[in-house]
Amino acid sequence: MAALDKINLSIEQGKFISLLGPSGCGKSTLLRIIGGLVEADSGMVTIGNKTPREAQKSKSFAFVPQSPALFPWRTILQNMYLPHEVNKEAKEHDEHRLDPLHMLKAVGLESVAQHYPGELSGGMQQRVGIARAFSTGAPILLMDEPFSALDEINRENMRYQLLDIWEKHQKTVIFVTHSIREAVLLSDEVVVMSPGKIEQSLQIDLPRPRLDTIEDSKQFQDYVNSIRQIFRKQQ
């Protein structure tokens, strides 16, 4: 049985795209196929004019997994520099790199630069993961439910912090989530998935920068409701 079938999706550069769907619908797998971490049995993915593996080789991706992949034996700053130390032959995107310490400052964590990940809360660790993704210079950020392990209060904060950084740097983000509100709040486009396939792709034309008042707006609620309808129809 195919985990994913009839997937047809094109993503514009510099956009924030969410892959939204219930657990087990293949959204993480799709993200990994795009990122060259999983090989698709058939079909084609191109990033610019590269295959996912080629794009990976040229360090076009910055990956933010569900649990922040911070090495416990490296300080926060050393973790920020890890992408710089690995696969040094790929220099294509080096000029877009941002100073890791500066990025830590941007997420309010410069004071823990010399600490180890084990000393930070889950939310702080995930902020490091995001700061690191933006500092690598990679044009495409792959985020696999980065906030799902956090409590609701932390999640809310993190969403706005991510919006804030993204609006400053405008990289392509592919963001996997199972939260409808999260997807609407963050994205330019929400790709609604049901197990194995794409149901619908929805443009979100909410004004930017998006501030926390936007969640109260009727427009926001309408988007959330229309996505809910899509999921309801399937059941």
Next chain:
Amino acid sequence: MSMQQAKTSGLHSHPIKDKGSFRQSFTQSSFWTALISFITVLVVWEVIVRLFHVRPIILPAPSAIFIEFFTHSSFFLPHAWVTLYEAMLGFLLGMIVAIGLGILLSHSAMLEKFLLPLAVLANVTPIMAIAPLFILWFGFGSLPKILIAAIITFFPMLVNSIAGFRSINENHYEYMQSLFASKKEVFLKLRVPNSLPYLFSAAKTCVSLSVMGAVVGEWTGSTAGLGNVILMASNYMQMNRMFAAIFVLAFMGVSLTQIVRLIELKVLSWHTSIYMHKNR
């Protein structure tokens, strides 16, 4: 590993945990309680020997043992040095071979299937049974003792190094893949640091085992070393001398383990098990 890092501090709070002073106080307090318990045992021992007039040929008083050691320290210390030297060379040899083989085996499941059973066989064969063979092969010098100490050290180090190199966090591995990291980079930046807690935990056990290996070798056939001293003293019923040698060996074992622990504290300062004690 990442799961245990979940802490409760708020989004903007800064973690201020003075690990340094805490660690120091932990090791210091455990040192003092250990010392107090040793002293208690020695005092009770001394009292019993004096109170019940236990004959020195059965059990000498601790005071007599200490006097024996300090009046004849020029006799004990060269022997202690021989044992220490054999144990340490054996420990280093066993460790280096085990880690080297561990690197190899962690790369190939096929090799592991072939070689691990041999290592297991070497491990289950009583070292006492092999010792006389080594003496026959390599004579009465230090070499057979070094080899016995190395064999004892080898197996726990091998098993733990394989586990350490292999048991990397899936997330960490995937992250390295997303950067197109080479096998070598994954090994050096992920597998090696990941294996260190495993290696230190084995080293703490093995360092005292290596002393045992050296002593076993000395019993089997030797002209020097504390094992030799104990054997000779037992032949001549020199109880003070025997106990003094045992004390020196015990002290050696404790000191070596502590040295490895201190190095571990220094090298693995990031490791959660080291500052987890705080939450006990």
